[in-house]
Amino acid sequence: MKIDKKIIVNALIALVVYAAVMGLVKGGVLSRQMMSLITPVCVYVMMSVSLSLVVGFLGELSLGHAAFMSIGAYTGCLFLIATKDILPVLVSLLLAVFIGGVAAALLGVIIGIPVLRLKGDYLAIVTLGFGEIIKSVFNSLKITGGAKGLSKIPLVATYKNFTFVFILMLLVILLVSHLVNSRHGRAVCAIRDNYIAAEAVGIPVSRYKILAFVIAAFMAGMAGVIYGANLGILKPANFDYNASIEILVMVVLGGMGSIKGSIIAAVILTLLPELLRGASDYRMLIYAIALIAMMLFNNSSFKRNLTEKRNLQQAEKLSKEV
Amino acid sequence: MSLINAILEQLLNGLRTGSIYALIALGYTMVYGIAKMINFAHGDIIMVGAYTLYVCVSLLHLHPILAVVITILVCALLGVVIEKIAYKPLRQAPPLAVLITAIGVSYLLQNLALLIFKATPIPFASIIKVPSIKIGGVHVSGLTIVTLIVTTISMILLTLFINKTKAGRAMRAVSEDKGAAELMGVNVNQTISITFAVGSALAAVAGVLFIAQYETLLPTLGALPGIKAFVAAVLGGIGSIPGAMLGGLILGIIESLAKAYISTQLSDAIVFSVLVIVLLVKPSGLLGKMKIEKV
Amino acid sequence: MGVLLEVKNLGISFGGLRAVDGLNMTINEGALVGLIGPNGAGKTTAFNMLTGVYRPTDGTIMLDGKSLVGKKPAEICQEGVARTFQNIRLFTQMSVLDNVKAALHNSIKYNLATSFLHLPAYFAKEKEMDEEALKILKIFELDSFADTNASNLPYGKQRKLEIARALATNPKLLLLDEPAAGMNPNETKELMDTIELIRKEFKVTILLIEHDMKLVSGICEYLYVLNFGTELAHGTPSEVLNDPRVVKAYLGE
Numbered sequence: 001m002k003i004d005k006k007i008i009v010n011a012l013i014a015l016v017v018y019a020a021v022m023g024l025v026k027g028g029v030l031s032r033q034m035m036s037l038i039t040p041v042c043v044y045v046m047m048s049v050s051l052s053l054v055v056g057f058l059g060e061l062s063l064g065h066a067a068f069m070s071i072g073a074y075t076g077c078l079f080l081i082a083t084k085d086i087l088p089v090l091v092s093l094l095l096a097v098f099i100g101g102v103a104a105a106l107l108g109v110i111i112g113i114p115v116l117r118l119k120g121d122y123l124a125i126v127t128l129g130f131g132e133i134i135k136s137v138f139n140s141l142k143i144t145g146g147a148k149g150l151s152k153i154p155l156v157a158t159y160k161n162f163t164f165v166f167i168l169m170l171l172v173i174l175l176v177s178h179l180v181n182s183r184h185g186r187a188v189c190a191i192r193d194n195y196i197a198a199e200a201v202g203i204p205v206s207r208y209k210i211l212a213f214v215i216a217a218f219m220a221g222m223a224g225v226i227y228g229a230n231l232g233i234l235k236p237a238n239f240d241y242n243a244s245i246e247i248l249v250m251v252v253l254g255g256m257g258s259i260k261g262s263i264i265a266a267v268i269l270t271l272l273p274e275l276l277r278g279a280s281d282y283r284m285l286i287y288a289i290a291l292i293a294m295m296l297f298n299n300s301s302f303k304r305n306l307t308e309k310r311n312l313q314q315a316e317k318l319s320k321e322v
Numbered sequence: 323m324s325l326i327n328a329i330l331e332q333l334l335n336g337l338r339t340g341s342i343y344a345l346i347a348l349g350y351t352m353v354y355g356i357a358k359m360i361n362f363a364h365g366d367i368i369m370v371g372a373y374t375l376y377v378c379v380s381l382l383h384l385h386p387i388l389a390v391v392i393t394i395l396v397c398a399l400l401g402v403v404i405e406k407i408a409y410k411p412l413r414q415a416p417p418l419a420v421l422i423t424a425i426g427v428s429y430l431l432q433n434l435a436l437l438i439f440k441a442t443p444i445p446f447a448s449i450i451k452v453p454s455i456k457i458g459g460v461h462v463s464g465l466t467i468v469t470l471i472v473t474t475i476s477m478i479l480l481t482l483f484i485n486k487t488k489a490g491r492a493m494r495a496v497s498e499d500k501g502a503a504e505l506m507g508v509n510v511n512q513t514i515s516i517t518f519a520v521g522s523a524l525a526a527v528a529g530v531l532f533i534a535q536y537e538t539l540l541p542t543l544g545a546l547p548g549i550k551a552f553v554a555a556v557l558g559g560i561g562s563i564p565g566a567m568l569g570g571l572i573l574g575i576i577e578s579l580a581k582a583y584i585s586t587q588l589s590d591a592i593v594f595s596v597l598v599i600v601l602l603v604k605p606s607g608l609l610g611k612m613k614i615e616k617v
Numbered sequence: 618m619g620v621l622l623e624v625k626n627l628g629i630s631f632g633g634l635r636a637v638d639g640l641n642m643t644i645n646e647g648a649l650v651g652l653i654g655p656n657g658a659g660k661t662t663a664f665n666m667l668t669g670v671y672r673p674t675d676g677t678i679m680l681d682g683k684s685l686v687g688k689k690p691a692e693i694c695q696e697g698v699a700r701t702f703q704n705i706r707l708f709t710q711m712s713v714l715d716n717v718k719a720a721l722h723n724s725i726k727y728n729l730a731t732s733f734l735h736l737p738a739y740f741a742k743e744k745e746m747d748e749e750a751l752k753i754l755k756i757f758e759l760d761s762f763a764d765t766n767a768s769n770l771p772y773g774k775q776r777k778l779e780i781a782r783a784l785a786t787n788p789k790l791l792l793l794d795e796p797a798a799g800m801n802p803n804e805t806k807e808l809m810d811t812i813e814l815i816r817k818e819f820k821v822t823i824l825l826i827e828h829d830m831k832l833v834s835g836i837c838e839y840l841y842v843l844n845f846g847t848e849l850a851h852g853t854p855s856e857v858l859n860d861p862r863v864v865k866a867y868l869g870e
Contacts, residue, residue: 061421114602121360121421122601125552129594132546140587175733182732182739183722183746186711190719193708200668200702201720201786202694211729241545245429252422257710285433291426292408299415311769 018166025159033274038159039230041270042169043223048250048266049176049259050219055248056257057180058212059192060116064127065220066243067134068104070236072221074144076100077153077228084154093156093164097225104221108214116209119195123213131244138236149235150228157229165226172219177259179215188212242284249287252294330460332582333575338466338535340574341473345528346551347558347566348480349521355497355561356517359417362424363404365548366431367522369541371397371529373435376446376539386449394526401522402515410511428545435541448534469531476527477567480520484563489516497561546590550577553597559610568608621646621822622667622790627676628846629666636662637846640676644790644839649816649823651833651854654843655866660826661703663843664792668700669693680790695723697789701779701796703826709768713759713778716767717750720785725749750785756818757781757811773804777811784819791815793825797832805829809836834858842866 021038024030051065076096083092107130115126138144145151157165179185187208190198195205228234250269254261273283297303346368353361374396378389408427412420452464484490492513495503504510532547533539550573558569576596580589600607624642628635637659644650652660665671667678669690678685685693708716727742754760757777762770770778776796783791796812797805809832815821827833833840834854842849842857844866850857857863 055418059416059418061418061425063425114598118601118605121417122556124362124421124425125360125549126594126597126601129549129553129590129597132549133591133594136587136590178735179732182735183718183725183727183742184729184732186715186719187722189711189715190708193710194706196670196690197702197706197708197782198719199670199690200694200700200706201782202691202723203719204689204691245425248422248425256418281437285430285437288426288430288433292423292430295415295419295423295426296408296411299412299419311766314765314769 014170018163021162021166025162035159037271037274038162039157039165039226041267042165043227043230044247044250044266044270045169045263046172046219046223046226047247048254048262049173050216050223051247052251052254052256052259052262053176053180053188053212054216055251056255056262057185057192058188058209060209060213061121061124061248062127062213062216063124063241063244063248064111064131064134065216065247066239066241067127067131068108068217068220069224069227069243070134070138070234070239071107071224072100072104073224073228073234073239074138074150075103076221076225077150077234078143080154080156080225080229081150081152089154089156090164092154093161093225093229096229097168097222100225101218101221104224105214105218108217109210112210112213112217116213117206128241128244131239131241135236135240138239144234144236147236149233151233153228153232153234155229155232157226165230168222168226172222173259173263176215176219180259184208184211245287249290252291324459327459328582332578334460334462334466336575336578337571338469338574339578340554340571341469342528342531342535342570343547343551343554343574344567344570345473345476345524345531346547347555347570348477348563349525350552350555351558351560351563351566352493352517352521354555356493356514357405357409357413359409359420360424360552361409361518361521362421363427363431364521364525365544365546365551366428367397367401367525367544368529368532368547369435369544370400370431371526372446372533372539372543373439374526375449375530375533376444379449380446389449390527390530393530394523397526397529398519398523401518401525405515405518410514432541432545439539439541441541444539446533446537446539448537449530450534465534469535472527472531476524480524480563483520489513493517550593553593556597556607557600559607562607562609562611565607565609572608619646620644621648621681622824623677623679624667625677625679627663627666627673627678629662629671629674635846637666637673637843640841640843640848642841642851644822644824646789647816647820647822649812649836649838650825651837651840652824652826652843653828653830653833653840653857654849658843659846660843661794662846664700664794664826667693667792668698694786694788697787698792699783699786699788699790700792701776701783701794703794703798705775705779707767707775707779707782709766711767712763713754713765713767713770714747714750714763716778716782717753717785718746720782721746721749724785724787753781753785756814773800773807776800776808780811780815784815784821788821791819791821791823793823793827795826795828797827797829805832808832812836830858 025035047065047069051062054060054062076099079096079099080092111126111130115123139147187203190203191205191208199205250265251262254265273280346364349364350361353359371393374393375389378384378392379386404427408423409420412423448465450465450468452468454461454463484493492508493516495506495508496510496513500510536543551570554569554573555566557573558565573593573596577589577593580592584592620643622642622644624640627640628638630636640663652663654660662671666673669685669688669692673686680696680698683696685696708719711719725742725746727738730736731739751760751763754763759774759778759781762774767778780793780796797808800808812823813836816823837854840854840857841851842863849866850860850863
């Protein structure tokens with residue numbers, strides 16, 4: 001069977017990646033800097049795969065993905081701090097991840113319900129505004145440490161705990177790719193392609209929009225907890241507009257609607273800036289140009305001609321077969 | 323000072339900020355009406371305007387009036403160039419692609435400014451030096467007077483332009499029905515360019531007024547007023563020009579009262595809740611028409 | 618045979634414009650009925666009210682004795698009304714097969730956990746969906762294109778796919794909005810055969826909007842004529858098409 005082969009290949013890739021990273025860590029080949037990047041790479045893979053559900057599959061633009069991440073990060077890490085002497089590490093981390101996800105999902109519901117009922121580009125603006133508000137709330141709250149940040153978070157999700165982080169990342173990838181290949185995912189894609197037709201074939205549009213949005217928020221929240229438990233400190237400025245744009249760039253460069261692309265783009269874009277420190281001034285500028293260039297290319301006549309040629313070849317092949 | 327005077331002063335402050343929002347909101351609404359897109363980069367035109375003014379006044383030592391004229395021209399040109407390069411090729415593209423491009427442009431402008439002028443805030447004293455006056459115990463700053471006069475003149479000019487000139491008529495025609503306008507001999511491309519030019523020129527004026535109030539240059543200074551002006555445009559009914567003016571003023575007053583009587587830190591949150599409430603209760607805004615979608 | 622659809626005094630205003638006014642229709646189970654009229658007569662608006670896209674300002678719509686007024690499009694679809702669109706609306710980035718499977722959304726179900734985890738029920742239900750979808754596609758001779766992207770189909774096949782997708786929702790009433798628009802005479806002929814086939818295979822009642830009088834008089838059993846939003850005439854095709862009022866409405870004086 002075709003599907004089984006795919007599953008085996010993907011499982012093999014995951015195993016090889018896991019073994020390779022573990023081997024590198026245990027073998028002491030990696031520099032400290034590279035070691036410190038292991039968890040962030042996993043975090044950004046989770047972030048871009050979950051955002052890809054909203055942007056690539058639902059076709060809505062969210063500019064507040066980092067804000068959802070921050071909600072999860074703060075709630076989950078506060079829980080970690082509170083329970084570090086009470087619960088075993090793994091239990092505490094597992095619960096923290098879950099709590100972070102739930103907190104982010106709840107906010108997703110609160111934002112999603114009024115906004116996603118509407119047609120048009122309101123989600124982008126509202127999520128952008130929401131991100132700013134969340135930042136200012138975390139800046140002013142005492143319990144989160146204000147602008148100085150929340151510190152003394154137990155470091156339970158560093159490369160030393162790679163197995164846990166890796167499994168969580170696999171879970172996110174697996175859940176999202178399962179979802180998009182299911183009855184529910186098809187409904188979401190149908191809404192993206194033509195919401196009027198989707199309604200006409202009996203798909204409750206608002207419900208599925210909110211579903212996709214909230215699932216993505218939940219996953220961003222989980223990723224946030226891992227992020228915090230890797231760094232040990234959380235600052236509101238880590239989750240600003242730039243952070244959301246960075247994740248968006250990953251999704252767009254990965255090719256919207258491609259989970260594999262999102263993963264690869266997330267890995268590259270997390271590693272690259274650290275490896276090319278010199279170009280850091282130009283990084284954001286390059287991101288901006290990449291966004292524009294991608295969109296212009298995707299909709300250019302050059303690309304259209306290419307796809308048309310490919311379609312023609314396909315059609316010819318098909319007509320030969322029939 | 324009596325309570326009434328204090329409230330009156332807050333209202334005047336609100337009118338001042340609100341009229342700046344209104345100027346920016348006009349750009350959003352005009353572009354939305356004509357190109358059916360949210361021009362995310364519109365807020366950053368304000369930033370470009372503020373920096374241009376700074377370069378002209380502080381670095382080139384030009385006369386303030388000349389500096390303002392140059393600022394307006396630079397922004398208008400920038401608006402047209404952005405449309406030609408980034409948006410025009412995407413006229414037939416899905417809205418998501420246009421939106422992402424607009425964000426890219428916004429981000430590009432911010433980061434160019436960051437590269438050129440660095441992240442450290444640059445102090446820039448107001449070029450508007452008009453003494454304040456006192457009317458019946460209410461203190462009115464010179465900046466408020468100038469802002470109100472300038473925005474009123476801009477709005478009158480805009481209204482005349484839209485209603486009395488050929489280009490204005492073409493703009494209304496294109497926003498009503500692009501295809502029909504084209505068939506009637508309206509040059510759609512040119513009209514869209516003019517719309518971007520006018521909208522960006524208004525943003526430049528807003529930028530000059532805004533920086534006179536804010537007195538600090540930052541690459542991201544346009545983002546927040548930009549978003550708030552967008553809220554104002556939605557509040558007034560996106561696509562409606564009187565709506566943008568009204569929405570801007572109302573939003574400015576709400577913000578100023580919230581700052582004075584509720585909390586400075588929460589005032590932004592309050593402004594956004596206005597947006598959410600409008601979207602929940604009346605998505606078409608105060609003066610907007612509900613568009614019936616062709617199916 | 619019983620009455621399937623009963624529309625009484627249906628009307629809608631957009632601002633001051635009365636787009637449809639006092640429309641009455643009674644459609645029997647299994648019938649094939651045409652809704653005709655000059656451009657701008659309000660035919661598509663009537664369809665939009667029947668499918669919940671617009672909410673009528675007055676009047677009633679009863680399907681099988683149940684009121685449809687005030688229901689959302691997705692709910693009305695579940696009640697058994699499916700439609701196609703004047704300007705084709707396919708799920709363009711999805712395969713032909715997935716277009717039909719998306720329409721099976723409410724007839725073959727499994728829960729969210731099954732979707733997330735691909736539990737055994739997922740494979741069973743997906744297989745069922747594939748079979749059902751392919752069965753429908755086969756009737757329209759689209760099964761060989763199952764994996765093709767919907768937007769890559771030629772025009773005539775896109776129209777067919779839209780009808781196939783509508784039928785996948787298992788409707789009692791199928792609304793076709795100008796199915797022959799943009800087709801040449803040969804394609805129209807083929808379409809007429811397809812419609813006959815649909816009636817035979819799916820036992821569905823059909824209401825269609827059409828300008829092609831050959832098609833209308835060729836297959837419709839009963840006609841309603843709209844003009845300026847009001848009902849001008851109704852009857853069998855020969856009655857209606859010879860009615861001087863109808864001729865006048867189409868050709869002027």
